[in-house]
Amino acid sequence: MAYQALYRVWRPQTFFDVVGQEHVTKTLQNALLQQKISHAYLFSGPRGTGKTSAAKILAKAINCEHAPTAEPCNECAACHGITNGTIPDVLEFDAASNSRVEEMRDVLDKVKFAPTAVKYKVYIIDEVHMLSISAFNALLKTLEEPPKHVIFILATTEPHKIPLTIISRCQRFDFRRITASSIVDRMKLIADESGIDCEERALQMIARCAEGGMRDALSLLDQAISYSQERVTLEDALTVTGAVSQGFLNKLARAIKEKNVVQGLETLNELLFHGKDPARFIEDLILFYRDMLLYKTAPQLEESLERVMLDDEFRQMAEEVPIEEIYQLIDFLNKIQQDMRWTNHPRIFLEVAIVKLCQLETAPPQLQQSGAIEQLLSKIDQLEQELQQLKTMGVSQTAHEAVPQPQKPVHRASRNAFQPPLGKINEVLKQATKSDLNLVKANWGEMLGNLLKSHAALLNEAEPVAASATAIIIKFKHEMICQMAMNRHDFLEAVAAGLFKLTSKRFLLLGVPEEQWLTIRENFLHDSYNRDDGSSEQYSSEEEPHIAEAKKLFGAEFVEIID
Template identity: 40%
Template sequence: MSYQALYRTWRPRQFKDVIGQEVITQTLKNALIADKVSHAYLFSGPRGTGKTSCAKILAKAVNCTNLTDGEPCNQCENCIASDNGSLNDLLEIDAASNNGVDEIRDIRDKVKYAPSQGQYKVYIIDEVHMLSMGAFNALLKTLEEPPEHVIFILATTELQKVPATIISRTQKFIFKNLQVTTIANHLIEVLDDMNIEYESEAIEMIAKVSDGGMRDALSILDQIISFNSDNRVTTAEVEKTTGYANTQAIENLLTTILAKDLTASLKQGLDLQNEGITVRNILTEAINVLTELLLAQKNVAHQTELAKLVEGSSQEQLLAMIEYANEGLNNLKYSTQQKTILDVFVVKSLNYLPTTTNASDSHIQEEIGTLNQKLSQALQEIEHLKTKPIQQNQNSQPAVKTPKPSVEKKRRHNYQQQVYDVLRTATKADLKQVVSVWEDVLKALAPSKRAMMEVSKPVAASPTQVVIAFEYDIWFEKVLDDQELLDELNRYLELELTESRQIILVPTAEWPVLRQDFLKNHKDEIQSSKPQQDDKIQEEKSESDVVSKAKELFGSEFISIKD
């Protein structure tokens, strides 16, 4: 028989074999014992935490002919067929490659047929968040009221991308990341079973690098065992294979940073990368070391060289360095320049300025005080002008109150030109295409960012650009200044449309004015571009072209013609 990877060899076959998810497995066992199995389940959580394993065990258990205390027997005909993948009533679907409406309609048409071997027909849909919106809609009714002999088990690593209408029709179980000690204990159990020697520190390193996923930990262990032919897992091999940053190397780097030696700090960071240690591991271990130092700063027994140096550093400085490292980890998701991100962390940490003042920076504080004083005076003058009556000339007309602009003139000018560029090539079909996917784009955002975008909607679109109008100016300003959010919107919109479109933002109050101005200018362009004809014919022709263009841009339902 061909070799099987460790994570497949050690895949749980009963609920008691699932590591670190005791609450979930006990709940499922109790439901099986009481014969209260739901018609639909949703398993969500990080990769490699047991979602698919629990789904397969549950599917096997509901069709087991000799169920004992909620556990499948693994000996009856149905259990053996389920383990071998030959049970006709167990259907596993990968939504990443079967995410269309047709695949879900096929399921919907076949659920009415009774199971052929077991008591239930079970559908396991993995990575369900990859389904298209049309596929989700096709699944809704069947998921809410399936036949009595059908059970749906949905699994996903990105719960926020699953529509709320789907979640509300299921029993939701959230799988958690496994603790380092839990993973390490299971790895030791695997190595003992295989009669392979190991170093305890090496096992702990593997558990840390796996980032809470048991499957990742077993895959790394499998790789290290293959790397070494003497049946021994050592710390050195783990460092070489995984690029793990050992604590001593990171302490040396932090010691140099706190000593304010920029050249040596940058060189040490480069040396670590040349040894195969990733920037992610460097920053992650730096956070761990800084956190331990922060907690042990007052502990006299903590006498390492770094701890002694930290005694002269404030807690604010350590917290700032942790924040810089976290910022670097977040930036790694969007950049391929790993070395630059580590260098930025080093420079920011060296340039940290304490909040307390001393004699050397007293002049800075003096300048700040002067600026604050000038600001206070300016605010007082503004308040005085607000209460001062407006002087009018006797012969002049009554003053007309000018409406306060919603944004600065400079910004208005910028998006005005951009909107005009969009409208020159905009079509109703492009707008309809963007509107159809806009809800999916917003659902892909984090909840806090999605809340900012709920008051927006597409109002015009061309093959390369789209105009988004905001109902409230305050959210328009916030999103306009949030480049990270704009990048995410562009990325998710490109994923939905399979083509890139630049996003232009405008306040809703400004949109009708811009649209009217554009149509007026477009009319003038048409009139000036046509040859001299009879005035009446020319006027009718230009009016017709303008109306046609307006209908093409915004749809006939939004256009009314007035003489």
């Protein structure tokens, strides 16, 4: 007899053999014992999780000579005939190769005839989502009013492609991905029964590469048995799956941690020399750091680890790498994985990526600010203000004229707080006119409507507050949004281009948070009306006479102009 693959030899013949789907098998067994059989079932879930096997077991249990029973006996003529496929009343229909309405009508025409060999006719339609719309319509009428002796079992991996009118007439059971531990236990049983010697680490590697599918796991095990000599080892499993051994990943992670470019490139070259796929290597490295993050944050969830096995070297590495660095590494590797899809030279791309990883400057943890640091930051603020005033008033003035007026210090929340360009903002305020601001405001709404939604969202709580012939000052309600907007070159270019299209003027965009804008504007007005270089007259000439008079009477710091 010709050799049969392991997944065919060890195909489940009872509900007990269906691994990892207890929520489905228990419900079906209770329905069989209580004789509450539905006319239509829908089995959905990932590939290789037991949908078709469960459908055949259900067909055998319904037609078993010992029914009602929770399990088919697999000894009577009905069970043997359904297992061998010799009973015509149980039909397995492949919708992927028979998707036309003609094939479906040919099958449905025979539904009305009574079964000849068993009690119920069972139609198992595999990959039912592949049926055409016309075929679904033909099936719908039969599902709506089926004969009492007919049961439909629909199996699919993509239930969202099935019309809701079909789904609503079926009892739906969702099959889950099988856990790695359940797959390992099943493979151990098969290996023991077959007399195959396997390392447990090899079975664990195969189970994790199967991604929750028992059929994929047994196919990989079959391939590893053929490749191995007398015993299936971890190296055999790594070879047939194309995965990277954890020893190489630990070695590469050590090189990245120690900023050792030479060791990192040597490890990469060794991996590529053994024929490893670059895309699979990047995926394994991402999963390696993902498992490291889970191990550091939730060590009790060992079952959630997809790629690594908890050896001493991995545990030591996890203790040395801080969580902030893992976040940064995963973000960088995700970008590398996306960029690799479009490159024709994956080897060069990987080598450059390894060099960047070894030279990546990781962000240190947030430091607790001490009194000395606060004092230093305050001194930096004071020096920045004095330097700005010297630039504004001119270095040719006398020492008396150059003494800065006392200003309210700008509050700095943290070292990462957004710092607006005070020099550029003050220059814009010097040249700002009301006509320029009105021109921008008149076209602001139309410009927002022409932007992408992602760009327009940044300006939801922002408005132009001052404008000159060449620049605009935009006030943002939140500092974080302001910083995000000013750091995005695509956003700045889109807004500038939108305004240019409407006003024929190319504006420079300057952002400032609302809290800082009040202080900057007050300081500018205070400086403009207290120095004698003539700039105050130049600035005030653009103002309305009553506004200028009010500032003279009460002081500029107490006057707020509201349009």
